[in-house]
Amino acid sequence: MLQVHNLHFGYGKTPILNGVSFEAAPGQLLGLFGPNGSGKTTLFKCCLKFLKYNSGMVIMDDMDIQKASVAQMARHAAYVPQEHKPPFPYLVREVVLMGRTPHLGGIFGISKRDKAIALEALHMLDIRNLADRAYNRLSGGQRQMVLIARAIAQETKLLFLDEPTSALDFSNQIRIWKMLRRITAQGITVIACSHDPNHVIWFCHKVVVLDGKGIVIQGTTDEVMTEKVLNGIYHEICTTKEVDGIRMVVPRGIT
Numbered sequence: 119m120l121q122v123h124n125l126h127f128g129y130g131k132t133p134i135l136n137g138v139s140f141e142a143a144p145g146q147l148l149g150l151f152g153p154n155g156s157g158k159t160t161l162f163k164c165c166l167k168f169l170k171y172n173s174g175m176v177i178m179d180d181m182d183i184q185k186a187s188v189a190q191m192a193r194h195a196a197y198v199p200q201e202h203k204p205p206f207p208y209l210v211r212e213v214v215l216m217g218r219t220p221h222l223g224g225i226f227g228i229s230k231r232d233k234a235i236a237l238e239a240l241h242m243l244d245i246r247n248l249a250d251r252a253y254n255r256l257s258g259g260q261r262q263m264v265l266i267a268r269a270i271a272q273e274t275k276l277l278f279l280d281e282p283t284s285a286l287d288f289s290n291q292i293r294i295w296k297m298l299r300r301i302t303a304q305g306i307t308v309i310a311c312s313h314d315p316n317h318v319i320w321f322c323h324k325v326v327v328l329d330g331k332g333i334v335i336q337g338t339t340d341e342v343m344t345e346k347v348l349n350g351i352y353h354e355i356c357t358t359k360e361v362d363g364i365r366m367v368v369p370r371g372i373t
């Protein structure tokens with residue numbers, strides 16, 4: 119569970135998050151939505167203690183993150199950044215195994231169980247075939263899936279994903295969003311940024327919309343992802359349609 123109370127943060131004198139408050143319950147997939155530069159990554163970084171917020175409170179389960187050590191944070195939350203390219207040619211299975219670091223047991227180091235969990239995460243993402251490839255020689259989309267596998271292997275109750283399918287083909291996008299929905303059914307809380315309103319409508323339970331100053335609106339996906347709200351964000355270019363019972367956003371005026 120994640121609770122954010124009245125969070126304030128700015129870069130220097132430029133405020134980005136003004137009194138941000140929201141909650142993501144166990145088993146919820148929460149979408150973080152808003153135009154470029156609206157503060158989504160900044161909010162993630164504040165929640166993960168990569169940035170020090172000016173005031174407010176972030177609670178993970180029962181833990182106030184201000185009082186948490188790095189090791190405690192890593193046992194509570196996994197993070198998939200937008201982009202990550204390490205300089206060393208680690209193998210994919212080594213990168214995924216790094217997700218186990220917060221759980222490694224002292225002198226015993228990596229156990230058979232850790233290896234099995236990492237392997238299972240590769241299976242879940244359907245990328246076992248990449249296990250012995252050098253991570254820094256993969257395509258952007260392949261790297262994105264490896265990072266998601268690493269986060270799954272970390273076995274945390276909270277997952278933060280920054281545009282998790284931005285580099286993926288259509289089929290992999292849908293596969294990954296479905297998988298995120300499946301893991302929420304196990305009680306995991308997933309918070310994911312997305313620029314695709316359809317992904318938010320189809321897969322998220324709740325959504326928080328940011329605008330570079332704070333929250334514009336939040337609520338269930340049906341309440342928030344309306345034509346009116348989307349046209350406010352994207353300057354009147356959206357229309358919503360229903361196809362086979364599935365609601366979708368399409369751009370106006372492209373024919």
Ligand SMILES: Nc1ncnc2c1ncn2[C@@H]1O[C@H](COP(=O)(O)OP(=O)(O)OP(=O)(O)O)[C@@H](O)[C@H]1O
Binds near residue numbers: 154
């Ligand atoms: N280190 C920094 N120093 C100063 N300003 C920053 C810094 N990082 C981000 N910003 C600014 O803060 C604002 C929010 O950026 P952020 O990356 O959080 O937005 P975002 O919603 O994640 O954007 P995108 O969808 O484009 O990834 C932007 O105006 C950005 O230029």
